[in-house]
Amino acid sequence: MTSEYVATNAASSGISVDRKKLKSLGRRSDRPGLVWLAKWAVLMTAGVLAVHFTWGTPWAVLSMGFYAFVLTVPAYALSHETAHGTAFRTRWLNELMLWVSSFLYFGEPYHRRYAHTSHHTKTWHVGDDAQMPFDTPMTFGGWLSEQSGLLLFWYEGKIIVAHAFGIVGSEARRYTPEGEIRRLILGARLFLVGYVLVGAAIAAGQTWLLIYFVIPRVLGGPAMQFFTTIQHAELQENDPSIVKSTRSFAPSALNRFLYMNMNNHIEHHLYPQIPFYSLPDLHDVVKDQLPAPDPGLIRTNLELLGVVIRRSLGRNTKAPTIRQAPHMITSGGFEPIARASMR
Amino acid sequence: MTDWVYACAASDIDQEDLIRWDYHGKSYAIYNTERGFFATDGMCTHEAQHLEDGLVTGMVIECPLHQGRFDILTGKALSAPVCVDLQTYPVKVEAGRIYVKI
Ligand code: FES
Numbered sequence: 001m002t003s004e005y006v007a008t009n010a011a012s013s014g015i016s017v018d019r020k021k022l023k024s025l026g027r028r029s030d031r032p033g034l035v036w037l038a039k040w041a042v043l044m045t046a047g048v049l050a051v052h053f054t055w056g057t058p059w060a061v062l063s064m065g066f067y068a069f070v071l072t073v074p075a076y077a078l079s080h081e082t083a084h085g086t087a088f089r090t091r092w093l094n095e096l097m098l099w100v101s102s103f104l105y106f107g108e109p110y111h112r113r114y115a116h117t118s119h120h121t122k123t124w125h126v127g128d129d130a131q132m133p134f135d136t137p138m139t140f141g142g143w144l145s146e147q148s149g150l151l152l153f154w155y156e157g158k159i160i161v162a163h164a165f166g167i168v169g170s171e172a173r174r175y176t177p178e179g180e181i182r183r184l185i186l187g188a189r190l191f192l193v194g195y196v197l198v199g200a201a202i203a204a205g206q207t208w209l210l211i212y213f214v215i216p217r218v219l220g221g222p223a224m225q226f227f228t229t230i231q232h233a234e235l236q237e238n239d240p241s242i243v244k245s246t247r248s249f250a251p252s253a254l255n256r257f258l259y260m261n262m263n264n265h266i267e268h269h270l271y272p273q274i275p276f277y278s279l280p281d282l283h284d285v286v287k288d289q290l291p292a293p294d295p296g297l298i299r300t301n302l303e304l305l306g307v308v309i310r311r312s313l314g315r316n317t318k319a320p321t322i323r324q325a326p327h328m329i330t331s332g333g334f335e336p337i338a339r340a341s342m343r
Numbered sequence: 344m345t346d347w348v349y350a351c352a353a354s355d356i357d358q359e360d361l362i363r364w365d366y367h368g369k370s371y372a373i374y375n376t377e378r379g380f381f382a383t384d385g386m387c388t389h390e391a392q393h394l395e396d397g398l399v400t401g402m403v404i405e406c407p408l409h410q411g412r413f414d415i416l417t418g419k420a421l422s423a424p425v426c427v428d429l430q431t432y433p434v435k436v437e438a439g440r441i442y443v444k445i
Contacts, residue, residue: 005391007408019396023360026398085410085422089400110423117409117424121390177389177426273398273407 008123010270012240015289017282022271025278025285028089032277037097039257040078043070048212055211064216070258072220073227075104077260077276083113086275103194104217107156108163110180110187111172118175120272124232124245126338130175136338137328138233140312143305146229149221155342160195163188171341226301227255230294231265233304236325237337242269247323248283249294263297266290294322347435347442353380354439361404363395366445371432373441374415376402380434381415382443388420388427 006012017025047067054063081087082098102109115130122128133155134146145151162169163184168176176184202210236244248266256263261279267286268274274282294300303319307328311317314332318324327335350364356375363385364371370385372394383404385393392408399405403421405412411425418429433444 007390007392009408020357022396023398028398028400085405085412091422113423117389120409177424179426180423183423271407273396273405273410 006240007121008125008240008242008245008269009120009272010242013242013270015243015270015286017271017285021285022274025271025282026273026275027278028086028275029277030088030090030093032275033088033093033097036257036260036277040070040074043074047071047216051211051216064219067212068216068220069223071104071216072224073255073258074260075101075217076224076228077258077262079105079107079109079112080116080262081260081276083109083116084272086273103191104213106153106217108160108184108187108191110183111159111163111176114176114180114184115172120269123242123269124235125238130171130341132232132338132340133342134229134233134340135336136233136237137311137317137334137336138304138308140308142340143229143308147222147225149218149225151342152221153218160188160191164192226297227259227262230297230300230304231262234307234319234322234324234328236327242266243290244325245269247294247300248290249296249300251297255297263293291323345444347444350382350441350443352439353436353441356380356441359399359401361395361397361399363393364443366443369445371443371445372397372404373434373443374399374404376415378402378416380436380441382432382434383413383415383418384430387411387425388429389425 010016047070050063051060051067054060078087078097078101082094082101085094087097088094098109102112119129119131124132134142166185168181168184172184198209230247230249232246235247239245243266246266246269249263251263260276262268264279264283267279267282271282300322303322307317307319311334316331318329348366350373351362356362356373358375361372361374364373370393372383372385374381376399385395387394387406389409389411392406394404394406396407397404402415403412404415406425409424411423412421413419413425413429414421418431420426420428435442
């Protein structure tokens with residue numbers, strides 16, 4: 001840690017919830033996760049069928065767009081939730097889903113879990129948070145590279161290859177307990193073998209893997225970024241308050257489902273032990289202590305895009321409605337604060 | 344030299360829950376579980392997070408910060424990111440009063 005140890009959570013943010021209430025919200029069950037999985041399976045099946053029956057026609061663009069969206073956003077969300085261990089009460093089910101979803105998402109599960117601990121211990125703290133994906137304040141160039149989704153492949157791919165060859169850098173060693181390094185290496189080897197096998201199968205003519213896995217995952221990257229970029233963009237770095245560093249927003253019911261309620265992102269960082277299915281209830285309990293959520297997915301992203309374009313042009317960076325840290329709002333020019341930790 | 348020290352009343356801890364107990368500059372966690380009362384160190388072995396806001400499920404305590412899990416009975420670290428076991432302490436209940444041997 002580069003600064004004194006004060007974990008960023010409800011206590012460091014001055015937020016409190018009645019203990020009994022918190023306990024009841026934290027209760028674990030397999031049912032909501034299984035229902036979520038069943039619904040996801042329905043959407044995925046619809047996507048696969050749509051791609052299958054439109055392949056070779058202009059409609060394939062639409063069906064592939066839909067399939068890429070319903071594959072990638074939930075894969076990310078499930079990988080995140082299972083990395084916390086909160087998706088299912090049954091541990092083996094949680095871990096199985098962590099591996100499956102992380103393979104689809106493209107992040108080795110052990111590393112994903114340990115890197116994410118630093119994101120919760122010191123949320124949005126430069127030098128401590130290993131999951132700051134872009135330089136802050138964000139410029140149009142930063143937005144473009146982040147939004148492409150390709151930087152994530154570069155970052156995760158580099159880690160998988162390096163760890164598979166036994167090379168674990170100082171950053172990963174910082175947030176991974178010494179005794180767990182061998183697991184990072186094992187996980188990376190399994191994933192590398194898995195992805196090499198996928199590549200080999202495609203090269204050998206199994207094109208369905210290209211159509212139903214590789215292409216939609218790459219195309220789904222930008223869609224996923226619309227959810228993740230706004231989690232902390234334009235908010236306060238190096239502050240113990242989650243309220244200042246983190247954004248909740250109010251998307252449509254479909255997007256809330258695909259994202260496993262992580263639009264309640266302030267709530268999640270305040271109380272990471274609360275499972276995804278109880279986040280809406282947690283929101284109701286703490287909403288009087290929090291700022292109102294920013295608008296929906298599209299509006300929030302459009303406002304962010306407007307801000308970063310104007311910042312790059314040296315113009316006023318005040319967003320119409322979304323929350324911004326005071327130093328993000330200037331009438332031209334800015335002081336660089338954070339260098340991305342995911343490169 | 345260890346001794347039995349009075350910690351709290353049994354009724355102070357809800358069923359399937361824990362409380363924090365500080366004694367002589369050290370912090371402990373005392374649990375009321377389906378199998379009786381137990382005590383462990385209060386701080387998680389992963390980072391400097393107290394377990395008092397953690398979730399007790401059966402005989403498992405889950406850390407509130409990163410959801411690492413320990414067996415309350417043995418202190419064994421059960422799942423990442425915790426990998427160092429938790430120190431446990433003997434507990435006895437007499438006339439509704441909880442004593443911890445430390
Ligand atoms: S501090 Fe307890 S699991 Fe990380």
